[in-house]
Amino acid sequence: MIKAERIRIYDVARVAGVSVATASKALNDTGRMTEETRRRVKDTAAALGFRPNAMARALTGQRSFTVGLLTNDTYGRFTLPVMAGISEALVDEGVSVFLCGIEDDPALGKVHVDAMLDKQVDGIIATGKRVDRSLPVDLSQLPVPVVYAFTQGPKDAVTLVSDDGQGAREATERLLKSGRRRLAHITGPASFASVVERAAAFQEVAGADAPVLNGTWSEAWGHEAVAQLWGGKGPYPDAVFCGNDQIARGVVDALRERDVSVPREVSVIGFDNWEIVAAATRPPLTTVDMNLKELGREAGRLILELAKREPVEPGIRKLPCKLVVRQSCGGESAE
Amino acid sequence: MIKAERIRIYDVARVAGVSVATASKALNDTGRMTEETRRRVKDTAAALGFRPNAMARALTGQRSFTVGLLTNDTYGRFTLPVMAGISEALVDEGVSVFLCGIEDDPALGKVHVDAMLDKQVDGIIATGKRVDRSLPVDLSQLPVPVVYAFTQGPKDAVTLVSDDGQGAREATERLLKSGRRRLAHITGPASFASVVERAAAFQEVAGADAPVLNGTWSEAWGHEAVAQLWGGKGPYPDAVFCGNDQIARGVVDALRERDVSVPREVSVIGFDNWEIVAAATRPPLTTVDMNLKELGREAGRLILELAKREPVEPGIRKLPCKLVVRQSCGGESAE
The missing domain is CATH 1.10.260.40 (lambda repressor-like DNA-binding domains)
Structure with missing residues (x-):
């Protein structure tokens, strides 16, 4: 060589x-x-x-033009869009993003954080797989700035999350506006803060007596919930808002197998806009997109400001979700 | 702070x-x-x-205990299992893996490679989204060792790929062994080397006249191919080997909608073992797993040997795939 x-x-x-x-x-x-x-x-x-030489530069206290991204989302479902957004925000500044995966092992996490600090990253962005859990490592006393994006940060940290309540409200309003009146919400386990927040927003718009069914984050649960709701003698729902796209896909498939037409008889809206699931559903899913890429962009902008020692207001920032209209909710595309 | x-x-x-x-x-x-x-x-x-201080250590020419992972698979489908394997192989050595995503932009790629070199990584592992394409950056003259895993490397490089031919052979043999005789292969575009290799292995085992249908990597193509194969008056296939799990899911769904029972009447095998698709299919898919995590582990071991200046034989190493038996091919679980 x-x-x-x-x-x-x-x-x-x-x-x-x-x-x-x-x-x-x-x-x-x-x-x-x-x-x-x-x-x-x-x-x-x-x-x-x-x-x-970035190392010599960093040793003299200057910026190293690298940001570390730490995640425990080994599946990448949420982390990759966040990372894409961060990269987009930073590339014009000549800053590279290095992703390091940690499992839920604190000792291992510390090794990787130390590695990032050793490389003199200008800052660390922490991200994860749910907004109501923190990473297994304490990042509150690091010598570099930290931004939390789609994971729980400590009080007084700079934290970015998606506004799940607003997203759920928008989806539910869409269903009402299109003339639906018997709305149901089929969602994940109530132990998730996002499940509680979305369900509350749903009932705020659809009415406190609109049914909320909790289960697992799976297609199988979508099938099962349809069996429950359509098992009696009706009246049946004419719209279902689902907690994620996998559940929504199960619901759409189960309704087809009962010869209930989506969207003619029942409108279905999912959550996540997970392309591989949402686009392959028949009909393709209308779904709430958490805008994780934009969340990443904002995290990139903020870590850069912090690295430049510009003042950044701490606290939790909620970024809006956006409804992506395909065909499962009936009718016209985007608003 | x-x-x-x-x-x-x-x-x-x-x-x-x-x-x-x-x-x-x-x-x-x-x-x-x-x-x-x-x-x-x-x-x-x-x-x-x-x-x-890793930087001071690296400045004196010693190892920095970091390996860079470079990918253009922004979807993470193939890269995340590879990364998990690399991390597993290196964690006990105290080595961290930093992932950096590049799009198909050579200039951007160079910025990120330079950033990795500036951080004095001990080596770089290149990975991507297909084995017959190389990354948009030239890594052949870097001052650190490079291993290519699931992406095309230059001649005389150390390159790791999955043995798609062996995987396809094993799947096809499994179908024959279970008594199936009218086998069909529904797969992706023939412009992919992996498609050609899998199809050749399929016909080697199933016979040169066993039909191979090329289309897109989608569920929709699975539906369409079933419509083609089951459109005439038969005899119909009693087994379908699919080029990926999305196609296989489309095939299984299309057969169910024609009241053809999987696996009683037709056995279906997919490729990729993409959990989210394979496990949610009804019945769950038997599928060929490319063992990307093991491929990552091997890449990690090799880059470490190279970093320690141990001799490593260049060339392409094919790592075996493994058949993951669920229910869509009929019968008993694992061999």
Whole structure:
């Protein structure tokens, strides 16, 4: 294996005909020199393929242009859109995002956090698989700023979550507006804060007596819930708002097998906009998108501000969800 | 935000009552000193929460205990199991894996590779979304070792791929062994090397006249292919081997809607063992698992050997797939 020669600042200085100190200042946009000298140093550095050593730079207390992303969502369901958003927000600043996965093992988590700190990341964004659980590592005393996105942060931290209540309200209002009157909500386990929040918003709009059925986050539960709701002699629901897309897919399939037409007789709306499930459902699912990519973008913007030592107000920021209209709720596309 | 005080080696040396040089040697397991001194330094370091600065360590040419993972699989479908395997292989060595996502933009890719090199990673593992495409960045001249896993590497690189031919053969043999005789293969676009390899293995076992139908990687294509195969007057297939789990799910659903019983009348086997699809299919899918986690583990072991400058034979290594037996192929579970 051929080792690429590493170009050092000494080489840049020599070729540009300046001292190392001047070369360094020129590249860091500090110090006093003519614009021509600064330009010559920069051009020389570019021509030689000089890469300012991020480690040496970090050792002097400057930014390292890397942000660490820590997650325990090993399935990637929520983390990958968040990561895509962070990358989008940071790429123009020349900042790279490094994702490190931790399981629910605190000791292991500490090893990886230490590794990130050793690499002098400019900041750490913590993310996870649910907003009402925190990661198994304490990030509150780190020497770098931390932003929490789609995971629980400590009080006084900067935390970003999706506004599940607003998303659920919007979905329910859509069903009412399209003329549906007998609404039901089929959702996940009540031990999830998001389940409670979505159900409360649903009943706020649909009425306190509109049924909420709790089960698991699965297609099988969608089938079972339909069997329960359509098991008696009616009247049956004319609209079902589901806690996630897997449940919604089970509901749509179960209704088809009962010869109940979606969306003609029953409207169905899911939650998550998990493409692989939502788009493959027949008919494709109308569903609430938590806008995780935008949440990631915002996390990227905030960690950058913190890294630049700009003031950022702590607290929980709720970012709006958006209803993605396909065909399962009936009618016209997007609002 | 409170900044944690950084403990330096000077502090360790002072508290342990030795020189900085001795403290450094003690922690690096080099130099000569009594075992008692070495132990005292290490205990002191541990008690103070001293974290040897990876950057300073890397600047002296030692290992940084970080491996970079580069991917253009932004969906994470293939990359996350690979990453989980790498992490498993490296965690006991105290090595962290940092994932960096690149899109298909070479300029952007270079920024991220440079960031990894700046952090002095001990090696880079490249992975992607298909084995017959390479990443949009040239990694062949880097100053650190590179292993390619589930993406195309240059000649003479160390490359790991799943043995799709063996996987397809095993699935087809399973169908024959269970007494099926009229086998069909419904798969993805022939522009994928894996499609060609799986189809060839299928026909090698099932016979050159066994039909192969190419389409898209979707449930919709599974439905359409069933309509084609069951559209005429028969005889109809009694077994379908599918190119991925999404196609297989479409096939199973389409057969159910035609009142053809899976697995009683027709056996179906998928490919990928994508839990979310395979386990939710009714009946749950028997499917070929590419063992991506094991592929990741092997990539982790190899990059570590390369980082330690141990000799590793270049070339393409094919790792075996494994048939995961659920209910769609009929009968008994695992072999």
